[in-house]
Amino acid sequence: xxxxxxxxxxxxxxxxxxxxxxxxxxxxxxxxxxxxxxxxxxxxxxxxxxxxxxxxxxxxxxxxxxxxxxxxxxxxxxxxxxxxxxxxxxxxxxxxxxxxxxxxxxxxxxxxxxxxxxxxxxxxxxxxxxxxxxxxxxxxxxxxxxxxxxxxxxxxxxxxxxxxxxxxxxxxxxxxxxxxxxxxxxxxxxxxxxxxxxxxxxxxxxxxxxxxxxxxxxxxxxxxxxxxxxxxxxxxxxxxxxxxxxxxxxxxxxxxxxxxxxxxxxxxxxxxxxxxxxxxxxxxxxxxxxxxxxxxxxxxx
Amino acid sequence: xxxxxxxxxxxxxxxxxxxxxxxxxxxxxxxxxxxxxxxxxxxxxxxxxxxxxxxxxxxxxxxxxxxxxxxxxxxxxxxxxxxxxxxxxxxxxxxxxxxxxxxxxxxxxxxxxxxxxxxxxxxxxxxxxxxxxxxxxxxxxxxxxxxxxxxxxxxxxxxxxxxxxxxxxxxxxxxxxxxxxxxxxxxxxxxxxxxxxxxxxxxxxxxxxxxxxxxxxxxxxxxxxxxxxxxxxxxxxxxxxxxxxxxxxxxxxxxxxxxxxxxxxxxxxxxxxxxxxxxxxxxxxxxxxxxxxxxxxxxxxxxxxxxxxxxxxxxxxxxxxxxxxxxxxxxxxxxxxxxxxxxxxxxxxxxxxxxxxxxxxxxxxxxxxxxxxxxxxxxxxxxxxxxxxxxxxxxxxxxxxxxxxxxxxxxxxxxxxxxxxxxxxxxxxxxxxxxxxxxxxxxxxxxxxxxxxxxxxxxxxxxxxxxxxxxxxxxxxxxxxxxxxxxxxxxxxxxxxxxxxxxxxxxxxxxxxxxxx
Numbered sequence: 001x002x003x004x005x006x007x008x009x010x011x012x013x014x015x016x017x018x019x020x021x022x023x024x025x026x027x028x029x030x031x032x033x034x035x036x037x038x039x040x041x042x043x044x045x046x047x048x049x050x051x052x053x054x055x056x057x058x059x060x061x062x063x064x065x066x067x068x069x070x071x072x073x074x075x076x077x078x079x080x081x082x083x084x085x086x087x088x089x090x091x092x093x094x095x096x097x098x099x100x101x102x103x104x105x106x107x108x109x110x111x112x113x114x115x116x117x118x119x120x121x122x123x124x125x126x127x128x129x130x131x132x133x134x135x136x137x138x139x140x141x142x143x144x145x146x147x148x149x150x151x152x153x154x155x156x157x158x159x160x161x162x163x164x165x166x167x168x169x170x171x172x173x174x175x176x177x178x179x180x181x182x183x184x185x186x187x188x189x190x191x192x193x194x195x196x197x198x199x200x201x202x203x204x205x206x207x208x209x210x211x212x213x214x215x216x217x218x219x220x221x222x223x224x225x226x227x228x229x230x231x232x233x234x235x236x237x238x239x240x241x242x243x244x245x246x247x248x249x250x251x252x253x254x255x256x257x258x259x260x261x262x263x264x265x266x267x268x269x270x271x272x273x274x275x276x277x278x279x280x281x282x283x284x285x286x287x288x289x290x291x292x293x294x295x296x297x298x299x300x301x
Numbered sequence: 302x303x304x305x306x307x308x309x310x311x312x313x314x315x316x317x318x319x320x321x322x323x324x325x326x327x328x329x330x331x332x333x334x335x336x337x338x339x340x341x342x343x344x345x346x347x348x349x350x351x352x353x354x355x356x357x358x359x360x361x362x363x364x365x366x367x368x369x370x371x372x373x374x375x376x377x378x379x380x381x382x383x384x385x386x387x388x389x390x391x392x393x394x395x396x397x398x399x400x401x402x403x404x405x406x407x408x409x410x411x412x413x414x415x416x417x418x419x420x421x422x423x424x425x426x427x428x429x430x431x432x433x434x435x436x437x438x439x440x441x442x443x444x445x446x447x448x449x450x451x452x453x454x455x456x457x458x459x460x461x462x463x464x465x466x467x468x469x470x471x472x473x474x475x476x477x478x479x480x481x482x483x484x485x486x487x488x489x490x491x492x493x494x495x496x497x498x499x500x501x502x503x504x505x506x507x508x509x510x511x512x513x514x515x516x517x518x519x520x521x522x523x524x525x526x527x528x529x530x531x532x533x534x535x536x537x538x539x540x541x542x543x544x545x546x547x548x549x550x551x552x553x554x555x556x557x558x559x560x561x562x563x564x565x566x567x568x569x570x571x572x573x574x575x576x577x578x579x580x581x582x583x584x585x586x587x588x589x590x591x592x593x594x595x596x597x598x599x600x601x602x603x604x605x606x607x608x609x610x611x612x613x614x615x616x617x618x619x620x621x622x623x624x625x626x627x628x629x630x631x632x633x634x635x636x637x638x639x640x641x642x643x644x645x646x647x648x649x650x651x652x653x654x655x656x657x658x659x660x661x662x663x664x665x666x667x668x669x670x671x672x673x674x675x676x677x678x679x680x681x682x683x684x685x686x687x688x689x690x691x692x693x694x695x696x697x698x699x700x701x702x703x704x705x706x707x708x709x710x711x712x713x714x715x716x717x718x719x720x721x722x723x724x725x726x727x728x729x730x731x732x733x734x735x736x737x738x739x740x741x742x743x744x745x746x747x748x749x750x751x752x753x754x755x756x757x758x759x760x761x762x763x764x765x766x767x768x769x770x771x772x773x774x775x776x777x778x779x780x781x782x783x784x785x786x787x788x789x790x791x792x793x794x795x796x797x798x799x800x801x802x803x804x805x806x807x808x809x810x811x812x813x814x815x816x817x818x
């Protein structure tokens with residue numbers, strides 16, 4: 001493997017040769033902000049090599065970050081021409097035009113003409129529908145990038161009616177709802193009753209202004225709740241610890257320190273908000289009423 | 302290309318889509334592969350059968366299987382991510398769907414849990430694609446850096462794709478990559494594969510137990526489509542557990558009493574089936590003939606028979622069946638030095654005895670470690686005087702409010718901090734004290750016993766060996782050594798219940814020595 005000095009020398013020589021032969025070289029650097037990490041030796045040597053008179057080269061950097069040019073070192077920035085082209089995300093109208101363009105079938109396709117006409121007519125009627133405007137607005141409210149729209153269109157087409165081969169407003173609505181999942185709420189709905197108890201106990205400890213708590217303090221709270229309410233859900237230490245580990249796996253709670261003592265003594269914290277917890281208890285049909293009461297009590301106390 | 306579209310700024314994706322329209326439209330012909338599927342389906346019922354078979358083989362996963370079919374089967378497909386909890390059937394559903402519905406495809410499967418490093422991942426993928434077929438080059442050509450890997454992968458895939466096959470790259474257990482060294486780089490690389498390869502006939506599928514928000518990154522890669530695998534409800538779990546059972550009627554009556562209480566503890570079907578199996582054996586014990594039709598009276602009798610075992614099963618996480626030799630060992634007493642032989646025993650009820658076998662010196666060592674962790678060092682002089690025991694433990698206690706509050710806060714602190722550390726010398730000192738006491742007691746009790754009592758005093762070398770055994774079995778753990786003294790400090794990991802059991806087995810009055818706040 002050649003050293004970087006050899007490579008730089010080679011590059012300077014090549015640039016000179018190409019310049020003499022009147023050939024222009026274009027360097028395109030994708031993810032330019034990643035090149036600007038560290039010492040920026042590549043950028044410096046590249047831009048420096050272009051300073052010589054005989055070279056005809058241009059460096060184009062492409063990046064997602066708007067401040068990519070601010071990341072450059074002083075010596076590199078002085079060799080930079082400070083020309084920036086900013087690509088803004090498209091407006092809603094242009095997105096709609098893009099969608100029409102992508103979804104319409106061309107007239108000269110190899111599919112039967114009758115089908116093509118029926119399909120295009122259906123798509124046009126959907127686009128002029130007011131509900132569609134609503135769907136497009138809610139899509140672009142969260143993310144107006146083209147890739148998001150393309151994913152949405154992929155889903156729409158996957159919901160195509162298999163018998164007729166036509167799209168319908170229902171496919172658009174299904175696609176929209178499938179794009180809008182809330183993973184944490186879904187996880188909360190999948191918990192067992194004991195795991196919900198542990199979460200509620202942690203929430204109570206946080207409400208009682210405990211700055212840090214671990215599994216043994218949570219167990220103490222759990223036992224006090226069981227003593228107060230005498231529910232049928234009084235389980236042993238090992239079973240509760242297994243439920244605790246399940247919660248850690250699902251990343252609804254996590255440890256607050258890097259690496260420490262035994263699992264039972266390391267401080268933990270909740271990764272869900274109290275609003276999400278309250279909502280999930282409401283949505284859970286099998287949740288015992290005492291859990292709701294425990295959560296609400298804390299609010300009003 | 303329609304020129305009636307008003308000029309707008311061309312973003313990357315739209316430029317690629319527009320430019321590829323005449324040649325091989327990438328995002329356009331969603332209708333055509335569907336149309337083809339429809340045509341072939343209309344031609345022969347084979348496709349319908351395989352869908353039906355697939356849904357039969359995947360109980361209670363109908364919605365997810367339909368989602369997968371919908372999103373995966375057309376060949377130029379966007380990447381897909383399946384996520385959900387453990388034991389929800391993600392890998393199984395995916396592999397069944399791919400092998401059943403699209404036999405003319407190549408499946409390249411990499412389970413990241415069984416691969417130790419990025420290099421192993423690269424090697425596994427390339428070998429599955431048949432790229433490293435020539436043995437002479439196999440060692441040198443294994444790519445180390447991601448750039449080499451991408452070019453090797455692209456070469457391998459182009460070769461396969463040009464023959465008209467579709468390749469599915471499946472990355473299973475993606476969440477373990479986050480804990481790897483340089484795992485972030487690998488994750489961004491994997492998510493950018495779709496952009497980097499630019500091969501429409503290659504479909505990427507990711508399977509992960511972590512939710513998608515664990516993978517959001519700063520680089521602009523194509524985000525995959527998500528399919529969520531929820532956990533099973535009680536009814537779905539019951540259906541899954543009954544499937545394939547040789548005795549469905551009896552089992553379903555058993556499940557109707559046993560499943561609901563266990564379901565409140567855990568919803569994972571693998572844990573439930575592990576617990577339910579021995580319980581079912583207990584349930585069907587009174588029945589002579591398993592095939593007999595059970596009426597209400599029999600059902601009630603069986604339920605009463607299994608109920609105590611159910612209560613036990615709810616309070617433990619696993620049970621290992623007892624071995625017959627355990628009885629003999631228990632009868633012969635626990636005297637005698639021996640290596641610390643361990644045997645896990647199942648519990649008929651919540652027993653108060655120690656379930657495994659330890660040598661005497663190990664037990665005493667464990668007790669001394671427990672006491673050293675639990676008691677503050679200042680108490681040692683009071684507790685372990687020259688007679689080796691403490692007679693007057695009654696201390697005058699102030700019961701004012703301030704001292705009670707202080708006790709509460711100190712109890713809280715102890716819960717938070719866990720067991721304390723102690724140096725080796727303190728452990729050995731307490732060990733000496735305790736064993737000298739017990740020796741006196743044993744000499745008094747077994748004076749006429751012919752069996753020679755094992756000499757406790759000359760155990761020094763063995764004690765250190767026992768200590769290392771206890772450390773390896775995680776009864777003790779080694780802490781950071783104090784920087785001033787540079788001696789090793791240890792910490793005991795056992796809780797009070799186990800210590801009491803051990804003390805009871807050697808008749809040691811542990812409660813007299815424990816410091817109670």
